[in-house]
Amino acid sequence: MDTFLGRYKNLIVLAAILFIQIIALAVQVHRPTQGGDTRLLRLWAISAVTPVETAVVHTQKWVNAIWKNYVYLRGVRRENRELRAEIDRMKVEDARYAEDARMARRVQALLAFKEQYVDTTVAAQVIGTSGSEQSRILYLDKGLNDGIKQDMAVITPAGIVGKIVQVFPDSSQVLPINDQFSGVGAALKSSRLQGILRGSSNGVTTLQYVMSDEKVEPGEEVITSGGDRIFPKGLPVGKVVSVEPGKDLFLNIRVVPSARLDQVEEVLVVTKITEKMPDSKDLGPRRASDILAERLPTVPAKPEVDAAGKPKTGAPSGTASGATPTTGTAATAARSGAAATSAANKPATGSSTAAASKTNGSATATHGTPTSATTAGSGGAAKAPKPAAADGTRPAGTVAKPLNGTGTATAPHANTSAPVSGPSPANRPATGNETTPPSKRSKPAPEQTPNPNPQPPSPPHNGEQPPQ
Amino acid sequence: MPFRGSLTSRDQVAVYEFGWPAIIFIPLVAVLIQIFILGKIPFLAAINLPFMVTIFFAVARRNPISGCLTGCAIGLIQDLFAGPHHPLGMYGIALTIIGYSASSLGLKIDVENPGSRFIITYIFFVAHQGIYYGVAHGLLGQVQQWSWSHVAVSALANAVIGIFVFKFLDRFKQR
Numbered sequence: 001m002d003t004f005l006g007r008y009k010n011l012i013v014l015a016a017i018l019f020i021q022i023i024a025l026a027v028q029v030h031r032p033t034q035g036g037d038t039r040l041l042r043l044w045a046i047s048a049v050t051p052v053e054t055a056v057v058h059t060q061k062w063v064n065a066i067w068k069n070y071v072y073l074r075g076v077r078r079e080n081r082e083l084r085a086e087i088d089r090m091k092v093e094d095a096r097y098a099e100d101a102r103m104a105r106r107v108q109a110l111l112a113f114k115e116q117y118v119d120t121t122v123a124a125q126v127i128g129t130s131g132s133e134q135s136r137i138l139y140l141d142k143g144l145n146d147g148i149k150q151d152m153a154v155i156t157p158a159g160i161v162g163k164i165v166q167v168f169p170d171s172s173q174v175l176p177i178n179d180q181f182s183g184v185g186a187a188l189k190s191s192r193l194q195g196i197l198r199g200s201s202n203g204v205t206t207l208q209y210v211m212s213d214e215k216v217e218p219g220e221e222v223i224t225s226g227g228d229r230i231f232p233k234g235l236p237v238g239k240v241v242s243v244e245p246g247k248d249l250f251l252n253i254r255v256v257p258s259a260r261l262d263q264v265e266e267v268l269v270v271t272k273i274t275e276k277m278p279d280s281k282d283l284g285p286r287r288a289s290d291i292l293a294e295r296l297p298t299v300p301a302k303p304e305v306d307a308a309g310k311p312k313t314g315a316p317s318g319t320a321s322g323a324t325p326t327t328g329t330a331a332t333a334a335r336s337g338a339a340a341t342s343a344a345n346k347p348a349t350g351s352s353t354a355a356a357s358k359t360n361g362s363a364t365a366t367h368g369t370p371t372s373a374t375t376a377g378s379g380g381a382a383k384a385p386k387p388a389a390a391d392g393t394r395p396a397g398t399v400a401k402p403l404n405g406t407g408t409a410t411a412p413h414a415n416t417s418a419p420v421s422g423p424s425p426a427n428r429p430a431t432g433n434e435t436t437p438p439s440k441r442s443k444p445a446p447e448q449t450p451n452p453n454p455q456p457p458s459p460p461h462n463g464e465q466p467p468q
Numbered sequence: 469m470p471f472r473g474s475l476t477s478r479d480q481v482a483v484y485e486f487g488w489p490a491i492i493f494i495p496l497v498a499v500l501i502q503i504f505i506l507g508k509i510p511f512l513a514a515i516n517l518p519f520m521v522t523i524f525f526a527v528a529r530r531n532p533i534s535g536c537l538t539g540c541a542i543g544l545i546q547d548l549f550a551g552p553h554h555p556l557g558m559y560g561i562a563l564t565i566i567g568y569s570a571s572s573l574g575l576k577i578d579v580e581n582p583g584s585r586f587i588i589t590y591i592f593f594v595a596h597q598g599i600y601y602g603v604a605h606g607l608l609g610q611v612q613q614w615s616w617s618h619v620a621v622s623a624l625a626n627a628v629i630g631i632f633v634f635k636f637l638d639r640f641k642q643r
Contacts, residue, residue, distance in 0.1 A: 014564065025557040041548060053504050128507065130551050131502035131503035
């Protein structure tokens with residue numbers, strides 16, 4: 001026996017060590033850590049190492065800052081000039097986007113959509129990694145003491161990075177989106193197709209569960225869908241680089257993350273996400289088209305009829321007079337489908353005029369005869385060749401033809417519903433760079449057949465489509 | 469134990485000792501450098517410093533038991549920092565086997581010259597990756613992707629850098 005043990009001592013020790021580790025593995029797999037529960041050994045090890053590493057990283061950063069900010073300033077003047085030029089260019093773009101954003105918020109407010117806002121963030125420094133290719137965990141220098149909690153989103157201005165998986169007193173672990181255990185609710189920006197972004201052991205991220213009959217093009221942007229309840233909706237995720245048919249009727253969409261996950265240094269941890277209704281009060285006066293859009297999805301009230309089947313006197317007839325005072329009639333007209341007429345009935349002051357005075361162009365409903373809807377913009381006039389709807393039963397959204405925000409559509413007759421646009425493309429703010437050729441501007445709105453039995457347009461299914 | 473079948477001379481199989489500070493701090497520093505420096509530099513992420521230290525100690529001490537104990541300790545330290553989805557013991561098992569094998573091999577061949585160091589580092593790196601893959605895939609059922617080209621290039625990089633690392637660590641040897 002002694003001879004046997006002596007002869008195979010090395011192998012026995014090896015087998016014993018391996019056996020203990022395999023048993024330990026089995027125990028860990030059998031009892032996985034859940035909800036922030038951390039193995040004590042890990043807690044001790046990471047807590048012991050983090051202060052040292054934080055000090056080293058901050059010292060390194062300090063030395064770097066001294067070098068970059070005080071010593072190595074070559075080319076700064078030129079860079080400054082370029083940046084100023086870029087700021088000027090971006091200011092122009094900003095004006096465009098601001099108007100788009102206002103309109104989007106108005107529409108969201110009308111549709112009672114709740115928006116998610118990144119309310120509070122904590123800036124953190126990446127101080128380390130897992131140190132292996134198999135696990136892509138990142139270490140941050142902020143932890144429980146800084147308000148970091150499990151499952152918080154970690155982002156950079158370029159795009160999302162990952163989520164917090166474990167929190168220690170002064171540090172935390174981030175599971176990046178390219179890790180094989182990561183999953184993020186994502187959507188394609190233009191087509192709005194939703195899927196799950198998954199990482200892999202070799203660091204490649206793919207968007208999964210998009211049906212193979214959908215059309216996805218390389219270069220398309222991927223954003224967060226908000227479906228995972230971790231990342232707020234609309235944050236940049238990455239770009240599609242290749243699309244291949246996958247298994248089980250799904251596409252295999254490879255995505256390159258927007259944030260450089262292998263070089264990320266500073267990140268923001270989203271500690272609070274606020275969900276609130278978009279406030280449209282501070283967006284300026286409401287336009288007639290917005291009011292119309294608000295009323296469009298309602299079901300029209302049936303007109304009261306007498307025994308002979310004729311509408312009762314005073315009951316909403318659906319015909320609106322251009323000279324009728326606004327109150328009451330406008331609402332009635334809108335319910336009966338004469339949305340455009342109701343806008344025409346509204347005095348063209350206040351909201352409508354204010355909207356028209358904006359440089360980006362929007363609809364103005366002029367009170368009186370002839371009823372007209374004018375889109376203010378850079379000029380040009382498009383005459384609607386025919387009366388829009390003699391009985392005022394045409395929904396506004398169906399009449400308004402995109403005019404690129406630069407034309408004027410005029411209904412020549414009184415007591416007709418002019419094509420006042422709702423939040424239709426005609427109402428879209430004309431951008432500063434948008435120039436419409438005169439030939440296009442003068443393109444008349446196509447003839448629309450009045451609908452004798454108007455049905456209100458069905459309410460939109462989701463927030464993507466503004467009411468028409 | 470007689471070293472029958474050894475391919476080296478008695479002088480070449482000399483057993484080296486290390487001071488306790490070196491035994492404790494070299495693996496620790498290697499793991500910390502791996503976690504806090506190499507892991508943050510994309511093109512150096514394939515370098516596995518704890519693996520190199522395991523091989524160095526194993527072949528220098530030429531004792532299979534100490535080799536597998538050293539590998540187990542270094543592997544477990546590496547496991548500690550590898551994240552919640554990475555159970556303790558994955559690197560531990562891999563480096564235990566590597567430590568044992570390297571020290572057993574060190575008994576039989578000359579591992580002092582750069583050429584042999586390059587070869588054993590290359591071979592053992594491939595073995596290390598294979599063992600890790602086997603543990604993750606076979607024991608834990610994790611989905612792992614194996615790329616021969618990636619493993620070959622990583623092994624080459626580790627073998628080249630290993631020569632310099634071993635040269636540096638030779639300073640801590642004590643006869």
